[in-house]
Amino acid sequence: MRDVAVIGVGARPTGRLADCGLKELAYPAIWNALDDAGVGVDDLDVAYVGNSIAGLLTGQEGIRGQVVLQHSGISGIPVINVENACASGATAFRGAWLEVASGAADVALAVGVEKMFVDDSARTISALSGVSELELSQMGMQFTTSYAIHPKINLKARMDEYGWTLEDFAKPAVKNSYNGSLNPLAQHRKPRTIEEVVQSRVVVDPLTLLMCSSISDGAGAAILCSADMAKRFTSKDTIRVASCVLRSGHYKLRDYDGPDTATLCAQAAYEEAGVGPEDLDAIELHDAMAPSELMLYERLGLCGPGDGPRLIDDELTTLNGRVPVNPSGGLCSRGHPVGATGLLQIAELVTQMRGEAGDRQIEKRPKVTLAQNQGGLLMGQDSAVYSTTILTT
Amino acid sequence: MELLNPKDVRISAEAGATPCLVGAQCGECGAVVFPRLPVCPKCKKRDGMTEVEIGRTAKLYSHTIARFAPTGFRAPFFQVFVDLPEGPRIFSLVGDDCPAESGVLEDGMEMRLVVEPLADTDEMRAIHTYKYVPAACADERRGDAQDA
Ligand SMILES: [Zn+2]
Numbered sequence: 391m392r393d394v395a396v397i398g399v400g401a402r403p404t405g406r407l408a409d410c411g412l413k414e415l416a417y418p419a420i421w422n423a424l425d426d427a428g429v430g431v432d433d434l435d436v437a438y439v440g441n442s443i444a445g446l447l448t449g450q451e452g453i454r455g456q457v458v459l460q461h462s463g464i465s466g467i468p469v470i471n472v473e474n475a476c477a478s479g480a481t482a483f484r485g486a487w488l489e490v491a492s493g494a495a496d497v498a499l500a501v502g503v504e505k506m507f508v509d510d511s512a513r514t515i516s517a518l519s520g521v522s523e524l525e526l527s528q529m530g531m532q533f534t535t536s537y538a539i540h541p542k543i544n545l546k547a548r549m550d551e552y553g554w555t556l557e558d559f560a561k562p563a564v565k566n567s568y569n570g571s572l573n574p575l576a577q578h579r580k581p582r583t584i585e586e587v588v589q590s591r592v593v594v595d596p597l598t599l600l601m602c603s604s605i606s607d608g609a610g611a612a613i614l615c616s617a618d619m620a621k622r623f624t625s626k627d628t629i630r631v632a633s634c635v636l637r638s639g640h641y642k643l644r645d646y647d648g649p650d651t652a653t654l655c656a657q658a659a660y661e662e663a664g665v666g667p668e669d670l671d672a673i674e675l676h677d678a679m680a681p682s683e684l685m686l687y688e689r690l691g692l693c694g695p696g697d698g699p700r701l702i703d704d705e706l707t708t709l710n711g712r713v714p715v716n717p718s719g720g721l722c723s724r725g726h727p728v729g730a731t732g733l734l735q736i737a738e739l740v741t742q743m744r745g746e747a748g749d750r751q752i753e754k755r756p757k758v759t760l761a762q763n764q765g766g767l768l769m770g771q772d773s774a775v776y777s778t779t780i781l782t783t
Numbered sequence: 784m785e786l787l788n789p790k791d792v793r794i795s796a797e798a799g800a801t802p803c804l805v806g807a808q809c810g811e812c813g814a815v816v817f818p819r820l821p822v823c824p825k826c827k828k829r830d831g832m833t834e835v836e837i838g839r840t841a842k843l844y845s846h847t848i849a850r851f852a853p854t855g856f857r858a859p860f861f862q863v864f865v866d867l868p869e870g871p872r873i874f875s876l877v878g879d880d881c882p883a884e885s886g887v888l889e890d891g892m893e894m895r896l897v898v899e900p901l902a903d904t905d906e907m908r909a910i911h912t913y914k915y916v917p918a919a920c921a922d923e924r925r926g927d928a929q930d931a
Pocket of ligand 1: 809810811812813814823824825826827828
């Protein structure tokens with residue numbers, strides 16, 4: 391495998407973008423990434439386009455990638471459409487990485503785009519349910535529920551097991567809302583207090599509204615090339631993809647007592663990259679429900695069981711802590727346009743590693759960073775998709 | 784009666800029979816799964832899975848109240864995971880005898896399977912599925928039926 395570099399990223403502000411369909415959402419992010427990389431459309435060898443639910447919501451069920459790329463001025467090259475639930479973006483990124491790593495392509499584009507604000511939010515919620523296995527969504531299973539009581543995470547049980555409180559659950563949301571308040575790309579820019587988060591409306595007991603990521607429109611993009619070609623396009627620091635690991639969920643019988651799949655995915659990414667959790671300088675992780683960040687600290691190897699809230703109390707994961715987590719504001723503040731999220735994470739980390747993050751710049755410029763993205767829900771008690779990517783300068 | 788997934792639920796016409804789920808058991812390692820699979824997720828043996836009636840009773844593993852409803856459902860409603868004595872831990876809903884507005888659930892409590900409409904809405908009223916209710920509610924209901 392060849393060394394692969396990320397030489398350009400693009401992200402557009404997320405939020406309710408009423409006048410934008412998929413095409414209008416995607417092209418500014420794609421153009422930003424191309425310009426950032428110093429790459430022209432003729433330099434591109436291949437493109438991967440991640441999207442999850444626009445088929446159901448807009449009726450554009452097929453060829454979504456070709457449609458948004460043609461609208462952006464890109465045609466003729468191979469285009470691969472990627473649907474992998476809330477990890478569609480990370481999966482598109484992996485496809486582009488693999489093309490370059492394998493030598494099949496020299497320059498590859500990865501795009502993630504999602505249009506979630508439509509006429510009726512019930513339609514969006516139902517479409518989102520569709521990224522769970524049908525037998526679950528037909529019974530009314532929702533993502534909020536899966537975080538609250540699903541055996542894979544069961545935040546409610548963590549309250550008993552670890553003594554975590556609603557205030558603990560609110561801590562990641564509060565921390566990330568501060569980061570988001572500094573991010574001009576973020577959907578929600580109001581810094582929140584513990585009281586506000588705890589006292590906001592209950593969505594699914596014990597999760598309140600401000601603990602949940604919200605519906606969002608958005609797009610992100612990245613340009614990858616063979617690391618030895620990077621300087622041909624850009625004078626900026628070369629950021630390498632040290633590992634890019636994608637896993638699917640395991641069918642877990644009730645007596646399963648092996649490691650969680652997010653843990654296995656992270657371990658594989660650390661091993662491939664030759665780094666450990668202690669080496670990380672920044673993390674963007676999948677806090678679709680804020681308290682899940684506390685569980686992900688464990689699964690990424692940052693702390694032992696139950697110690698998550700302490701990492702925030704001790705300011706280890708705040709913007710200028712030892713390992714800042716979700717400097718962008720994360721899914722709850724920056725926004726979670728599901729198929730775009732994986733690429734928005736990559737865009738944020740690259741921006742931070744180059745020292746270009748403005749008000750939210752981590753003072754000590756990160757050199758080793760990790761993006762964690764996941765999605766979907768299977769029968770058999772596991773999420774469908776897990777992704778961990780490690781970037782280094 | 785229209786069932787959401789007819790292959791997953793068995794309702795016998797015999798007097799006194801109670802409905803159950805239809806899972807599959809591996810002839811090799813004994814693992815029980817629901818819904819049925821053609822392969823054992825544990826030992827990976829193919830074609831050794833046989834139909835097995837399960838889930839007449841269950842123990843509540845976890846529960847919550849959804850305050851927002853997807854299309855066709857009506858909030859608030861209980862959402863639960865239950866442990867079947869035969870092995871599987873499955874997602875389910877809670878029957879009308881224990882509504883989210885007034886019902887009380889406690890993890891670990893004994894539950895009984897009922898077959899009821901998916902939700903009390905125009906879209907879902909005719910479609911039936913498996914749900915669970917606390918055993919005490921089910922016993923009370925049976926008592927009422929006998930009195931009448
Ligand atoms: Zn078996």
